[in-house]
Amino acid sequence: MRAMVYRGPYKVRVEEKDIPKIEHPNDAIVRVSKGAICGSDLHLYHGMMPDTRVGMTFGHEFVGTVHEVGSSVQNVAVGDRVMVPFNVYCGSCYFCSRGLYSNCHNVNPNATAVGGIYGYSHTCGGYDGGQAEFVRVPFADVGPSKIPDWMDEEDAVLLTDACPTGYFGAQLGDIAEGDTVVVFGAGPVGLFAAKSSWLMGAGRVIVVDHLQYRLEKARSFAHAETFNFVEYDDIVVHLKKETDYLGADVVIDAVGAEADGNFLQHVTSSKLKLQGGSPIALNWAIDSVRKGGTVSVVGAYGPIFSAVKFGDAMNKGLTLRMNQCPVKRQWPRLFEHVRNGYLKPSDIVTHRIPLEHIAEGYHMFSSKLDNIIKPLVVAGQS
Amino acid sequence: MTETATPYIANKRIPRKSADELRAQIPGWGADLDPADRPSYPREQPGIETGARWDFPERQPEKWPRERSVEHAFLPPVFGTSTPPAGVSGAIRKYAYKYSEGRAAHWLLLIAADRVDATEHHLKSLATLHPDNPVTETGVLSEFSHHPIHSRYGQKRADVNHQWMDPIIVAGPWVMAAVGLAAAYKTLRKERTQPDD
Numbered sequence: 001m002r003a004m005v006y007r008g009p010y011k012v013r014v015e016e017k018d019i020p021k022i023e024h025p026n027d028a029i030v031r032v033s034k035g036a037i038c039g040s041d042l043h044l045y046h047g048m049m050p051d052t053r054v055g056m057t058f059g060h061e062f063v064g065t066v067h068e069v070g071s072s073v074q075n076v077a078v079g080d081r082v083m084v085p086f087n088v089y090c091g092s093c094y095f096c097s098r099g100l101y102s103n104c105h106n107v108n109p110n111a112t113a114v115g116g117i118y119g120y121s122h123t124c125g126g127y128d129g130g131q132a133e134f135v136r137v138p139f140a141d142v143g144p145s146k147i148p149d150w151m152d153e154e155d156a157v158l159l160t161d162a163c164p165t166g167y168f169g170a171q172l173g174d175i176a177e178g179d180t181v182v183v184f185g186a187g188p189v190g191l192f193a194a195k196s197s198w199l200m201g202a203g204r205v206i207v208v209d210h211l212q213y214r215l216e217k218a219r220s221f222a223h224a225e226t227f228n229f230v231e232y233d234d235i236v237v238h239l240k241k242e243t244d245y246l247g248a249d250v251v252i253d254a255v256g257a258e259a260d261g262n263f264l265q266h267v268t269s270s271k272l273k274l275q276g277g278s279p280i281a282l283n284w285a286i287d288s289v290r291k292g293g294t295v296s297v298v299g300a301y302g303p304i305f306s307a308v309k310f311g312d313a314m315n316k317g318l319t320l321r322m323n324q325c326p327v328k329r330q331w332p333r334l335f336e337h338v339r340n341g342y343l344k345p346s347d348i349v350t351h352r353i354p355l356e357h358i359a360e361g362y363h364m365f366s367s368k369l370d371n372i373i374k375p376l377v378v379a380g381q382s
Numbered sequence: 383m384t385e386t387a388t389p390y391i392a393n394k395r396i397p398r399k400s401a402d403e404l405r406a407q408i409p410g411w412g413a414d415l416d417p418a419d420r421p422s423y424p425r426e427q428p429g430i431e432t433g434a435r436w437d438f439p440e441r442q443p444e445k446w447p448r449e450r451s452v453e454h455a456f457l458p459p460v461f462g463t464s465t466p467p468a469g470v471s472g473a474i475r476k477y478a479y480k481y482s483e484g485r486a487a488h489w490l491l492l493i494a495a496d497r498v499d500a501t502e503h504h505l506k507s508l509a510t511l512h513p514d515n516p517v518t519e520t521g522v523l524s525e526f527s528h529h530p531i532h533s534r535y536g537q538k539r540a541d542v543n544h545q546w547m548d549p550i551i552v553a554g555p556w557v558m559a560a561v562g563l564a565a566a567y568k569t570l571r572k573e574r575t576q577p578d579d
């Protein structure tokens with residue numbers, strides 16, 4: 001089969017690989033029809049995530065058709081069109097039994113702090129991912145769901161990560177009616193977090209980024225007010241002024257480890273790998289939320305320490321909430337929202353890249369060329 | 383400013399839009415106002431239905447000694463089988479797993495192994511029919527057709543000031559590979575020319 005493989009920082013190529021095999025009775029092999037590149041993949045692509053091995057296939061957002069099932073699989077059958085959450089999880093461990101699917105203890109030998117994620121380094125379990133023609137899906141009775149007949153396939157891809165993660169990020173904010181919510185990052189996750197904040201009853205939603213075209217999307221897609229942090233000497237002070245010096249009730253970090261806005265922080269983490277992530281957006285969040293407020297972190301950080309302003313968080317009495325998103329738990333309610341027309345996940349798709357051209361897709365997404373917001377990866381040659 | 387700013391008094395001073403106004407303007411506004419409608423509230427939901435019919439999953443066969451965190455009680459039953467550790471990078475990785483996730487040494491060794499891994503593979507690829515090609519693999523050719531200048535400049539972007547470093551990071555392992563090759567060649571030549579004198 002054809003599969004994307006990592007060749008070292010900033011380098012990927014498409015190679016011929018063996019079709020994955022059933023390795024456990026509850027495995028399925030899925031033939032991928034559509035996938036996506038995620039902001040998280042950029043952390044791997046830039047070589048930031050420890051134990052990212054040359055030869056690994058990335059990709060944790062994909063949908064497709066069941067090609068083969070293991071002997072114990074009952075809930076899906078060969079030929080079913082399925083969407084697969086980015087989490088690999090068992091459904092039965094201490095954490096899964098409480099709904100913390102992203103924190104599963106049975107699927108990742110390499111680290112106890114992280115659950116399993118498809119195509120996301122050995123630190124997340126060493127699974128090859130879905131930027132390929134076929135992918136191994138463990139616990140096929142637990143993770144995947146049949147794509148409902150009414151659902152658009154591109155919406156289904158977005159529902160495997162970006163959309164539920166943004167929705168989850170808004171929930172972590174514990175938004176109350178009328179709250180002012182600030183979202184850092186107008187990437188896919190931030191856009192969905194902003195949009196979801198309204199569903200939870202926010203009174204005001206503000207999105208901050210430095211990419212004009214993404215801020216424009218935040219205005220049109222997520223009905224948000226927007227600020228480009230480059231235009232302000234100090235974005236924290238500006239946000240204080242905007243909130244009558246109170247600060248926002250809730251701030252969501254949808255940027256993560258490669259935040260820009262401070263050269264030293266960015267270079268020591270993204271380029272030199274001396275920090276687990278550049279906490280610029282996280283520090284801005286801590287400083288711009290009101291005392292007693294909540295900071296929700298869905299932006300991803302590496303396992304190495306980062307220079308976070310913890311003292312301010314403590315002195316301000318903040319609630320910090322965060323996690324990888326337990327995707328499938330979001331689905332029933334999100335499906336209703338999609339069906340009711342409150343959310344159209346595929347509205348943020350800007351590029352559809354054939355698997356064979358994925359190296360160019362990575363470069364464009366990494367360098368933010370051509371007003372890219374969300375690139376899908378489509379099967380086939382062309 | 384004559385009025386006292388919000389934080390110095392008991393309530394928010396600026397009244398924002400009413401719920402009715404917001405509902406009229408924003409599709410779905412307030413649909414999840416009640417926390418009970420939010421799927422991740424409360425955070426833990428004991429007894430949630432997951433589809434699992436086992437207490438503990440069957441074990442997948444371990445085809446090679448799978449490296450694992452010392453914080454695990456045993457090898458978890460299911461795991462990824464991509465890219466087993468090999469070569470010098472593999473040795474560093476196995477060594478890194480002797481340290482717990484709480485130790486910086488664990489992560490810094492893994493990061494170091496990643497750099498070695500890339501260099502090892504670039505070297506190896508030169509001896510194959512499919513050597514690494516920095517032009518196609520970095521995807522830089524997409525620049526031509528996707529507005530490289532307009533995308534970057536006059537846009538108030540904050541990331542253009544460090545994008546120049548990217549090619550250096552890409553070239554790093556190549557330079558190391560080249561140095562390694564040159565050293566190997568020198569040693570080989572020495573060995574070949576020395577014995578007869």
Ligand SMILES: NC(=O)c1ccc[n+]([C@@H]2O[C@H](COP(=O)([O-])OP(=O)(O)OC[C@H]3O[C@@H](n4cnc5c(N)ncnc54)[C@H](O)[C@@H]3O)[C@@H](O)[C@H]2O)c1
Nearest residue numbers: 039040185187188189209255256259260261299300324325
């Ligand atoms: N928690 C989860 O389950 C989960 C799931 C998916 C993605 N993520 C993480 O969420 C983050 C965002 O993902 P994405 O796909 O939207 O990525 P993305 O790279 O497309 O978006 C990040 C955005 O942040 C902007 N940005 C950079 N520095 C900023 C700053 N200081 N302030 C405000 N904005 C800034 C960038 O310009 C970009 O638009 C990533 O870290 C990703 O790993 C987490």
Ligand SMILES: [Zn+2]
Nearest residue numbers: 038039040161
């Ligand atoms: Zn993702």
Ligand SMILES: [Zn+2]
Nearest residue numbers: 090093096104
């Ligand atoms: Zn589990």
